[in-house]
Amino acid sequence: MPTIHITASRSYDVEIAHGCLSTLGQRAAQLVKGRAAALVSDNAVAAHYGDQARASLEAAGFLVMTYVFPHGEQSKSGDNYLRLLNFLAENRLTRTDLLVALGGGVTGDLGGFAAATYLRGIRYIQIPTTLLAMVDSSVGGKTAIDLPAGKNLCGAFYQPSLVLCDPDLLATLPEPVFRDGCAEVIKYGVLGSRELFDRLRETPARQQLEYVIATCVDMKRDVVEDDEFDTGRRQLLNLGHTLGHAVEAGSHFQLSHGQSVAVGMAMIARAAAKFGFCTEETRDEIVSLLTKYGLPTETDQSPEELYQTALGDKKRKGGSLTLVVPQEIGKCLLHRISVEDLPKWIEAGM
Ligand SMILES: NC(=O)c1ccc[n+]([C@@H]2O[C@H](COP(=O)([O-])OP(=O)(O)OC[C@H]3O[C@@H](n4cnc5c(N)ncnc54)[C@H](O)[C@@H]3O)[C@@H](O)[C@H]2O)c1
Numbered sequence: 001m002p003t004i005h006i007t008a009s010r011s012y013d014v015e016i017a018h019g020c021l022s023t024l025g026q027r028a029a030q031l032v033k034g035r036a037a038a039l040v041s042d043n044a045v046a047a048h049y050g051d052q053a054r055a056s057l058e059a060a061g062f063l064v065m066t067y068v069f070p071h072g073e074q075s076k077s078g079d080n081y082l083r084l085l086n087f088l089a090e091n092r093l094t095r096t097d098l099l100v101a102l103g104g105g106v107t108g109d110l111g112g113f114a115a116a117t118y119l120r121g122i123r124y125i126q127i128p129t130t131l132l133a134m135v136d137s138s139v140g141g142k143t144a145i146d147l148p149a150g151k152n153l154c155g156a157f158y159q160p161s162l163v164l165c166d167p168d169l170l171a172t173l174p175e176p177v178f179r180d181g182c183a184e185v186i187k188y189g190v191l192g193s194r195e196l197f198d199r200l201r202e203t204p205a206r207q208q209l210e211y212v213i214a215t216c217v218d219m220k221r222d223v224v225e226d227d228e229f230d231t232g233r234r235q236l237l238n239l240g241h242t243l244g245h246a247v248e249a250g251s252h253f254q255l256s257h258g259q260s261v262a263v264g265m266a267m268i269a270r271a272a273a274k275f276g277f278c279t280e281e282t283r284d285e286i287v288s289l290l291t292k293y294g295l296p297t298e299t300d301q302s303p304e305e306l307y308q309t310a311l312g313d314k315k316r317k318g319g320s321l322t323l324v325v326p327q328e329i330g331k332c333l334l335h336r337i338s339v340e341d342l343p344k345w346i347e348a349g350m
C-alpha cells in the first residue's frame, strides 16, 4: 500500500489504502498528545462516513466533537469559518488537540484554515472524500475560505500532519463529482506522466484508483517540495486553470470547476498546437481523453467575454501572466505573456 512522504515546513505522510479510514484513531493517537478531536464534515459526507470516523477516534480514546455544516462551496464562507472557530473554543479544544477534516476540498480548505488559525495553529488530519481532494486539495497545505470579492482570497499555507486517502470512500461519490476529479487527474498526466495518461486511456480511472491517486500525489509532492509557497514551479499545477477560471466564472458557475478546467486544458492545447509548442497529435490526444471521461472541451462564451473575465483573475500580475503550455504528453512549460497577448491565445484556443 503506497505511503508518500511529504517534506515541507511540516513533514507528513499521505497514506493511500483501501479501508484506511478505520485506522484514523490509531494514527491520530500517535500524532498528538491531547485526547480531544474536532471532526469537521459537510452534511452529505457526515451521513456516509461520520459515524465510522467517530468510532475509530473514540476507540483510540479520543473525546470527539462533531461540527457538521451544509455541503457546497457557499460554506467556505467567513460566517461558517467563524462559527467553526467558536465551536472549537466553546468545546475548549487545546493546542495539543486535533482537528480532522473529513470531506472534499471545501471541508479540507475550511477545516485546514481553521486549524491554521485557531490558537495560532493546531494539528489537523485530512481525510479527503472526493477524487479532487485526494489528488489535489488535501496535499500541499493550501487552506482558504472565500470572500464576497472572490474565491480563496483569505487563507494560509498550513500543512496537515497526516493525510488518509481511502479510495473506498469514493464509492458514494456522485458521478459528476467524480468526473470533475478526473479532469485534475488528466491534468497530472499531461503535466508529468505519459504512463498515467496512457493508463487512463486504456482503463477507467475507477478501476485503478490506488495507482491513479498515488501517481498524482507523487507528482504533487515533487512540486510542493520544490515550491511550497507557490512562487515558481507549483504554478505548473495551474494547467488549464487560467482559461478554466474564466470559463467557470463566465458560466456564472453553471459549469463545475472540473468541467471548466477541462475546457481550459483543451483550449490551451489548441492554442499550443497553433503556435507550435506541441503537435496537432498531442492536442488531439488531450482533447480525446477529456471527451472519453465525459468532460466538455468547448465553450459557447465569446473570446471577448473570456478575455474580460480572465482579466479579473487574481493570477494576473502587473500586466503579465503565466500560462502553462503543453509541449508533449508528460511535459509542459511555464510561458509568460503580456496581458495584451491573451486575446490571441484565447482566439487560438476556441
Ligand atoms: N487547497 C487546495 O490546494 C485546493 C486545490 C483544488 C481545489 N480546492 C478547493 O476544493 C473545493 C472543491 O472541492 P470538491 O470538488 O471536493 O468539493 P466539495 O468538498 O464541495 O465536494 C463536492 C460534493 O461532493 C459531496 N461529497 C464529497 N465526498 C463525498 C462522498 N465520498 N460521497 C458522497 N458525497 C460526497 C460533498 O458533500 C459535496 O456536495 C473548492 O473550494 C476549491 O477551491 C483547493
Ligand SMILES: [Zn+2]
Pocket (backbone or CB within 6 Å): 184, 241, 257, 261
Ligand atoms: Zn483545479
